[in-house]
Amino acid sequence: MFNFNVEKTTETTAFDNVKKWDMLIVGGGPAGLNAALYAKRKGMEVGILTDEIGGQLHNTATVDNYLGISDVEGADLSDKFLDHVQKLDVPILKSVRVEQIDHRDPDFDVLLTNGRVFRTKTVLIATGGFPRKLGVPGEKEFNNKGVTYCAICDAPFFKDKDVIVAGGGNAAAEGVLDLVPWAKSITVVHRSQWRADSVLLEKLNEIDKLTVHLETQIKEVYGDDTMQGIKAYDKVNDTMRDFKAEGLLIEIGRVPNTGYVKDLVETNDNNEILVDSNQETSIKGLYAAGDVVSQPFKQVVISSAEGAKAALAANQYLNSNYKENENYGRATT
Amino acid sequence: MAEQLLNEDVQKQVKEVLAPMEGSVKMVLFTKEDPCQTCGETRQLLNEVSALSEKIAVEEKDLNQDKDLAEKYGITMTPSFVVLDGEGNYKGVKFNGIPAGHEINSFLSALIDMSGVDYGFEAKDVEVIKNVKKPVNIKVFITLQCPHCPGAVQNAHRIAMLNDNIEGEMIEAQTFQELSQKFDVSGVPKIVINDEHELVGNQPLDQYIEYLQKL
Numbered sequence: 399m400f401n402f403n404v405e406k407t408t409e410t411t412a413f414d415n416v417k418k419w420d421m422l423i424v425g426g427g428p429a430g431l432n433a434a435l436y437a438k439r440k441g442m443e444v445g446i447l448t449d450e451i452g453g454q455l456h457n458t459a460t461v462d463n464y465l466g467i468s469d470v471e472g473a474d475l476s477d478k479f480l481d482h483v484q485k486l487d488v489p490i491l492k493s494v495r496v497e498q499i500d501h502r503d504p505d506f507d508v509l510l511t512n513g514r515v516f517r518t519k520t521v522l523i524a525t526g527g528f529p530r531k532l533g534v535p536g537e538k539e540f541n542n543k544g545v546t547y548c549a550i551c552d553a554p555f556f557k558d559k560d561v562i563v564a565g566g567g568n569a570a571a572e573g574v575l576d577l578v579p580w581a582k583s584i585t586v587v588h589r590s591q592w593r594a595d596s597v598l599l600e601k602l603n604e605i606d607k608l609t610v611h612l613e614t615q616i617k618e619v620y621g622d623d624t625m626q627g628i629k630a631y632d633k634v635n636d637t638m639r640d641f642k643a644e645g646l647l648i649e650i651g652r653v654p655n656t657g658y659v660k661d662l663v664e665t666n667d668n669n670e671i672l673v674d675s676n677q678e679t680s681i682k683g684l685y686a687a688g689d690v691v692s693q694p695f696k697q698v699v700i701s702s703a704e705g706a707k708a709a710l711a712a713n714q715y716l717n718s719n720y721k722e723n724e725n726y727g728r729a730t731t
Numbered sequence: 732m733a734e735q736l737l738n739e740d741v742q743k744q745v746k747e748v749l750a751p752m753e754g755s756v757k758m759v760l761f762t763k764e765d766p767c768q769t770c771g772e773t774r775q776l777l778n779e780v781s782a783l784s785e786k787i788a789v790e791e792k793d794l795n796q797d798k799d800l801a802e803k804y805g806i807t808m809t810p811s812f813v814v815l816d817g818e819g820n821y822k823g824v825k826f827n828g829i830p831a832g833h834e835i836n837s838f839l840s841a842l843i844d845m846s847g848v849d850y851g852f853e854a855k856d857v858e859v860i861k862n863v864k865k866p867v868n869i870k871v872f873i874t875l876q877c878p879h880c881p882g883a884v885q886n887a888h889r890i891a892m893l894n895d896n897i898e899g900e901m902i903e904a905q906t907f908q909e910l911s912q913k914f915d916v917s918g919v920p921k922i923v924i925n926d927e928h929e930l931v932g933n934q935p936l937d938q939y940i941e942y943l944q945k946l
Contacts, residue, residue, distance in 0.1 A: 400832065400835045401832050401835070410851040411851075449933070449935055450882055450933060494935055494936070495935050512856070512935075512940070546918050550876050551878070551879060553874075555917045555918070
């Protein structure tokens with residue numbers, strides 16, 4: 399009955415007092431939290447700036463592929479991460495967004511949308527992504543009028559309703575599972591083949607009210623005051639199809655949240671940040687980790703590991719590039 | 732006796748979370764005779780949490796019998812409750828529906844914040860909030876399954892605590908379906924300010940500040 403993950407009061411006075419940070423982490427998901435853990439353990443003056451804690455974990459009902467912690471709710475795993483970080487007294491400034499990062503060589507200024515600016519020697523960009531849109535007519539018009547991007551948040555609104563799920567990856571398969579207790583019927587409409595893990599697909603096979611249409615591309619969302627259905631192109635039979643539904647869950651991946659650094663770092667065609675094997679971007683001292691970077695496997699365990707790598711690499715960078723008298727308390731290896 | 736809502740583990744965690752409370756607070760819960768979907772569970776939750784800290788008092792009122800008090804707090808639905816400060820003042824912090832599921836987090840946060848613990852708003856934001864002279868009502872529609880929702884409720888309540896002209900209320904969308912439909916809620920968190928300005932999704936504080944500055 400209770401999803402108990404109360405965020406303990408976080409220490410924020412450091413954001414008024416620290417003149418120059420060793421590392422500022424932008425983002426409070428697995429990459430950012432694990433980086434904070436590793437950085438703090440090295441003795442770095444590290445802080446987190448974030449809109450929310452948890453990142454994509456907060457859109458995930460169940461995580462069952464994090465080694466050693468099976469079948470855990472996404473928000474609960476996020477809370478375990480946060481709890482660990484807070485035990486080390488890492489200052490966290492929440493409910494803020496970064497507007498811009500300026501390179502004041504060799505330092506950086508991190509500017510928040512509320513006007514505050516923080517000076518730091520290194521930065522980790524770990525801001526994850528936003529839900530990818532289908533980009534079809536009606537999607538925007540019926541957003542929150544049937545169209546949703548968060549299954550666990552909005553599933554109750556689909557009680558006894560017909561719901562379509564767009565997507566064929568793990569998130570879409572998990573979205574189906576989130577909808578099962580609520581929806582009258584669930585129809586997966588996906589433009590290609592399943593990419594979800596077989597362990598998830600086996601679960602879907604057991605759902606009587608699920609119908610799957612692969613090789614079928616959504617072309618339009620329609621309705622009046624609220625969504626009433628979709629039109630989609632059936633590639634196999636070369637025909638348009640009409641699916642009546644009052645809900646559409648879109649789970650077709652994420653677009654990286656990198657708009658605020660697009661002019662600062664090198665990115666690929668998908669606006670994902672290019673990094674080296676130390677998670678360092680095209681700028682020295684500026685790191686990126688998690689769903690914002692160009693590696694294709696968006697997983698909690700990978701994001702966490704990248705955060706750790708970035709923190710350790712930043713520590714080495716600081717030892718090599720900043721004077722000994724600024725090195726108080728920081729590990730030198 | 733009904734089964735405990737908070738098991739021993741959760742009770743221990745709640746105690747730890749509430750430990751930083753400074754002053755005392757009081758919850759005033761409004762219920763009514765059947766039909767009331769979740770009045771019983773809400774009563775039990777408030778009583779169980781209250782029992783975990785001597786700084787938390789709870790009082791129950793009947794919406795139909797205690798009309799004057801309900802009107803004072805702007806309560807028209809059940810179950811609803813307000814969190815008052817140590818002197819019994821209403822500071823605009825209201826919950827409509829049971830704050831269970833993920834919403835237990837905004838519930839406990841409201842108790843801690845109301846007790847006087849500094850929640851770290853910046854001075855310039857506090858100034859903007861305190862300067863609001865017109866009545867402001869912030870409705871935050873939520874579902875109990877939504878992990879993003881407690882943050883939105885927490886922001887609304889924290890803003891409300893700083894200015895008596897501002898009220899922040901959580902509305903549990905499943906319990907209050909009619910109201911949710913009136914505001915076209917089919918995605919949460921949905922934030923509605925003064926019944927007209929809508930924000931969907933948990934928003935950073937500066938989104939609220941921007942709106943309040945324009946008033």
